Amino acid sequence: MTAAHQFLEQARKVTRDLRHRGLIQTALRKYEVKRDEKKRAFPDWESARQAAAEVKWDAINHLDTYLEDFVARLESRGTRVHWASTAAEARDAILGVVRERKAKAIIKSKAMTAEEIHLNDALEKEGYAVVESDLGEYIVQLRHEPPYHIVFPAMHLTRDEISDLFHRELGSAQTREPEELTMIARRVMRQKYITADVGITGANFAVAETGMISITENEGNARLTAALPKTMITLLGIEKVIPALEDLALFLPMLATAGAGQTLTGYNTMYSGPRQAGEADGPEEWHVVLLDNRRTELLADPEQRDALHCIRCGACLNVCPIFKNVGGHTYGTAYSGPIGSVITPHLRGLKDWKHLSGASSLCGACTEACPVKIDLHHHLLQNRRNAVVEDAPILERLAYQLFAMVVNHPTLWQFAKELGRTFQPLHRWVLRSKLDPARAWTATRDIPPMAEMSFKEWWRTRR
Amino acid sequence: MSAREQILGRIREALRKPAPFPGHGHGGNDEHPGHEHAATPALLDRGGIAQPIIPLRPSVAARPWLPPGGVTHQEQWERFCIASTELKTTVFEFGSIEEAHAKLREMAIAQAWTGVASHHGPLTDAAVTALALPTLFTDGGYPVNDLEKCSVGITECDALVAQTGSILVTSRSTGGRALSVLPPHHLVLARRGQLVPDLGTALEQSKRRYAPDWPSMISFITGPSRTGDIERILVLGAHGPKQLTVFLLP
Numbered sequence: 281m282t283a284a285h286q287f288l289e290q291a292r293k294v295t296r297d298l299r300h301r302g303l304i305q306t307a308l309r310k311y312e313v314k315r316d317e318k319k320r321a322f323p324d325w326e327s328a329r330q331a332a333a334e335v336k337w338d339a340i341n342h343l344d345t346y347l348e349d350f351v352a353r354l355e356s357r358g359t360r361v362h363w364a365s366t367a368a369e370a371r372d373a374i375l376g377v378v379r380e381r382k383a384k385a386i387i388k389s390k391a392m393t394a395e396e397i398h399l400n401d402a403l404e405k406e407g408y409a410v411v412e413s414d415l416g417e418y419i420v421q422l423r424h425e426p427p428y429h430i431v432f433p434a435m436h437l438t439r440d441e442i443s444d445l446f447h448r449e450l451g452s453a454q455t456r457e458p459e460e461l462t463m464i465a466r467r468v469m470r471q472k473y474i475t476a477d478v479g480i481t482g483a484n485f486a487v488a489e490t491g492m493i494s495i496t497e498n499e500g501n502a503r504l505t506a507a508l509p510k511t512m513i514t515l516l517g518i519e520k521v522i523p524a525l526e527d528l529a530l531f532l533p534m535l536a537t538a539g540a541g542q543t544l545t546g547y548n549t550m551y552s553g554p555r556q557a558g559e560a561d562g563p564e565e566w567h568v569v570l571l572d573n574r575r576t577e578l579l580a581d582p583e584q585r586d587a588l589h590c591i592r593c594g595a596c597l598n599v600c601p602i603f604k605n606v607g608g609h610t611y612g613t614a615y616s617g618p619i620g621s622v623i624t625p626h627l628r629g630l631k632d633w634k635h636l637s638g639a640s641s642l643c644g645a646c647t648e649a650c651p652v653k654i655d656l657h658h659h660l661l662q663n664r665r666n667a668v669v670e671d672a673p674i675l676e677r678l679a680y681q682l683f684a685m686v687v688n689h690p691t692l693w694q695f696a697k698e699l700g701r702t703f704q705p706l707h708r709w710v711l712r713s714k715l716d717p718a719r720a721w722t723a724t725r726d727i728p729p730m731a732e733m734s735f736k737e738w739w740r741t742r743r
Numbered sequence: 744m745s746a747r748e749q750i751l752g753r754i755r756e757a758l759r760k761p762a763p764f765p766g767h768g769h770g771g772n773d774e775h776p777g778h779e780h781a782a783t784p785a786l787l788d789r790g791g792i793a794q795p796i797i798p799l800r801p802s803v804a805a806r807p808w809l810p811p812g813g814v815t816h817q818e819q820w821e822r823f824c825i826a827s828t829e830l831k832t833t834v835f836e837f838g839s840i841e842e843a844h845a846k847l848r849e850m851a852i853a854q855a856w857t858g859v860a861s862h863h864g865p866l867t868d869a870a871v872t873a874l875a876l877p878t879l880f881t882d883g884g885y886p887v888n889d890l891e892k893c894s895v896g897i898t899e900c901d902a903l904v905a906q907t908g909s910i911l912v913t914s915r916s917t918g919g920r921a922l923s924v925l926p927p928h929h930l931v932l933a934r935r936g937q938l939v940p941d942l943g944t945a946l947e948q949s950k951r952r953y954a955p956d957w958p959s960m961i962s963f964i965t966g967p968s969r970t971g972d973i974e975r976i977l978v979l980g981a982h983g984p985k986q987l988t989v990f991l992l993p
Contacts, residue, residue: 307975324808331808333765341762344754357959363746415981416972434972442973458973462981469982474887490950490957500924500968500983506960507920508887518750525950529943532963533810533907543810543826544907544942546969547924547983549962556959560862560881560919572750580757586765653765 283612284635290610291639300436300607307435308598314541315595321543322533332534333653336589339488339521343579346488346521347570353491354568357553362569367397370571374399374480374513377567378408381511383478387469389495389502390414391482392430392592393515393571395614396627399480410480411472413501415465422449428608430615431539431594436607469501479509479563483516484591485531489524491552493568496535498546506551512563514551517571519579519588525550531591538651539593578626584659587622589652596646596656602639611636618646622659625667634667636660700730812906812940819905819938820991826908827989830966831979836991843932843990844873850988851876854928856894860885862918864899866932866992871897881918887925896926896984900933901961902948903989906941909965910989911949915958923964924983931989938991 281289294300319325339346351361364370378386386403388410394400400421403410412421416433420426422445427433434442442461446452452464481502483493493514495502506512522531528548536542555562578588597603597617608616613624613636621636637660646656668676686692704727710716712723721727733741744752813819820836827834837843850856851874860879861867871878879889890896898918902911910931914920923929939945942963949961968983979985 303974310975321810322808323811327808328806330766331806337762337765341758344751344758347751347754357957363750365746365749369746413982414972415970419972432972432975435975437973439973458976459978461973462970462978466980466982470891473982474891490954492957498969498971499981501981503924503962504921504982507924518754525946526943529941529946530806530809532942540971543829544909544963544965546965546967547962548909548965549960551960552957553959556915558883559914559959560884560922561887562914562920562959570750572753576750576753576757579754580760582760582762585762 283632286612287606287610287635287639290612291606294607294610295605301605303436303438304604304607307432308604311541311598315537315598316541318537318541318543322537328530328534329651329653332530332651333586333589335522335527335530336591336652337586339523340519340579340585340588342523343518343521346523347518349488350486350491350521351570353488354553357491357556359491359553359566359568362567363572364569365572367571367573370397370515370569370573371399371402373567373569374515375402375406377511377513378403378478379406381478383408383511385472385476386410386478386480387413387472387476387505387509388480389482389497389505390417390433391480391515392427392614393482393517394480395426396573397515397571399515411469411476413469413472413505414497414499415462415501418465418469419445422446426609426614429594429597430592430617431597436609473504473508476505476509478511478513479505480513480515481505483514483520484535485522485528486516486520487523487525487528487550488521490550492525492550493520494528494532494548494550496532496545496548498540498542500547503547503549506549506563507561510564511567512554512565513567513569515569515571517573517575519575519590534651535591535593538595538649574627578623581626583662584622584626586652586654587619587626587656587659589654590619590623591652592619593651595649595651596654599645599649601641601643601645606639611639618656618660619654622654622656622663625663630663630667630670634663637663637667697730697734701732704730806943809941809943810906812904812944814940816935816938819940822905823903823908823938826905827966830908831987832908832966833986833988834991835989838993840869840992843992844870846990847874847930850930854894858889858893859895859897860890860893860918860922860926861897862899862922864916866899866934867897867918870932881922887921890921890925893926895928895930896922897930897932898923900931900937901952902945903933903938903991904940904942904945904963905938907963907965909942909945909963910987911945912962912964913949913953913958914960915953920960923962924968927980927984928986928988929964929967929984931987932992933989934992 362373400410412418419434428436443454484496485494532548536545554566596619600617603617613620625633640660642657644657686696813822858877861871862882900910912923967979967987968981970978970981
């Protein structure tokens with residue numbers, strides 16, 4: 281089954297699921313209230329957006345120099361940097377480190393890039409046990425599912441489902457208290473942090489000026505992942521670079537506000553190296569894996585280059601009427617929602633993923649929500665155009681040629697109108713049945729009756 | 744050719760075509776004042792010319808559009824306290840070190856502390872001496888299992904941030920990476936003068952203090968460890984401390 285078929289089938293199923301819809305809408309309403317409250321703390325949110333867009337523009341449009349700065353500074357403090365052109369190269373780099381260290385247990389904090397390259401599958405196939413430490417990620421990992429949302433991985437589950445899951449997988453007692461459920465995970469995870477020999481993290485920003493990565497989280501799981509294991513590995517996309525340390529003073533509050541409706545997330549941590557001389561703890565070695573995986577293809581498209589400004593806050597998902605109805609898993613991609621629909625065709629091929637450009641009402645809510653002003657809904661439109669330019673379906677092309685011919689010739693147009701008026705009364709006999717020639721349209725829409733008289737005819741009678 | 748050269752090569756090739764500067768496109772809410780925009784291109788117009796029209800790097804300069812941190816110490820302290828209440832950080836202000844130590848002893852009894860973890864520093868040394876409980880100092884290394892068993896981690900900090908209610912800690916000045924997250928209670932001893940208005944000021948101050956020899960970790964802690972991963976309901980103490988306490992000392 282193609283990705284497009286899978287999308288349609290899933291979407292049909294999920295949109296009819298009222299329980300799912302209720303859950304998502306309640307969660308997102310809570311988010312909206314908090315986000316609006318936090319946005320009001322900004323004296324001028326629009327200027328903050330413009331500034332964020334400009335800083336990201338600077339970073340992405342001078343990516344080569346900033347990346348080189350970032351890497352040079354990291355390496356000067358004893359960090360090993362691996363460059364990976366493809367997902368396979370990134371997996372190999374990480375597997376190489378894990379093998380060399382003869383790792384027995386791996387703890388991981390949230391990283392969408394790891395989802396993108398299917399890192400856990402690769403590690404497990406080689407016999408390494410990886411545990412997701414973020415609570416939401418841990419829950420979906422126990423369910424053998426990908427995260428539902430890039431910021432709220434388990435938002436599609438009720439507390440009862442999570443309690444059942446923990447009962448089944450961990451043998452814990454059933455409970456309806458989110459607090460107790462969280463404590464169950466906390467107890468499990470504590471031992472994992474202490475025994476793990478490798479910790480894997482993602483990164484939200486890479487600071488060129490100082491050679492640091494910045495990790496944003498609420499739970500403290502990334503802090504522990506980067507503190508206790510002897511080896512630390514960080515995987516990040518090359519587009520994460522920002523020029524200066526002070527830029528974080530802008531991006532950290534914006535990410536928290538747009539992403540989760542918080543003033544600032546619980547822990548915002550900058551790492552510039554492995555444990556340094558005189559420090560109490562921290563990993564003995566740190567590997568940073570820089571991933572391209574066709575980001576440079578997106579970079580080569582000046583029209584949509586700003587999609588690389590994305591800070592993965594998830595704000596566009598939260599306001600998207602399509603996302604709210606079809607849900608995160610329907611997309612079948614690491615990055616869902618509007619941003620996922622824009623970048624996936626670039627990252628994984630337009631041919632198989634162009635259907636995502638249609639997963640939009642073009643309402644523009646995503647563009648307005650984006651803290652770095654990515655022109656999301658126009659990019660969806662551009663992807664539709666690119667798909668047609670690249671490979672127009674023959675029937676569609678013929679249909680438009682025919683249409684163009686008819687509207688360009690008054691006699692033909694007149695004839696088509698007469699034809700329509702004559703046969704429309706018969707249409708209702710086959711309406712929505714297999715014999716209906718317009719079924720693709722009528723399956724979900726009405727066809728209005730044709731006017732008895734056209735404007736031209738009416739004008740003639742007036743004179 | 745190495746992967747590094749390949750990736751940098753692809754980037755340079757891609758960047759030969761300029762991209763429009765933000766604000767020229769449709770980025771939403773374009774009518775806001777203060778920024779001049781070129782005429783909006785046609786819906787599917789390709790390209791545009793890259794021209795930074797506004798002097799870039801608004802960073803270090805004034806950022807009037809970010810949430811304010813307050814001008815006077817009093818304003819800043821009020822903001823810090825309001826943010827802390829919302830975050831569920833407990834905050835105490837003391838007139839003297841002795842008062843603070845008395846409060847510490849009171850908390851130790853009320854919460855039945857059995858062991859304390861800390862690091863060497865003028866404020867922490869005095870506090871730990873006043874507490875007279877078994878103490879694990881993390882400086883220079885420690886057994887992780889012992890730290891995990893401690894009731895409280897007592898640290899100093901680099902700064903308190905009024906704008907966000909955050910506490911800035913580092914791996915060098917505050918006892919390593921784990922001390923502020925592994926024990927179930929993190930207690931911070933800060934001096935009055937460490938309060939700064941906003942994140943930008945805290946970062947600039949750190950740069951002056953450390954660059955280029957940075958501690959391997961610097962972290963803004965904003966409230967106790969938290970999660971909303973189950974039905975978006977707030978739970979404290981997801982992995983890190985369930986309790987965060989700030990003592991403001993003279």
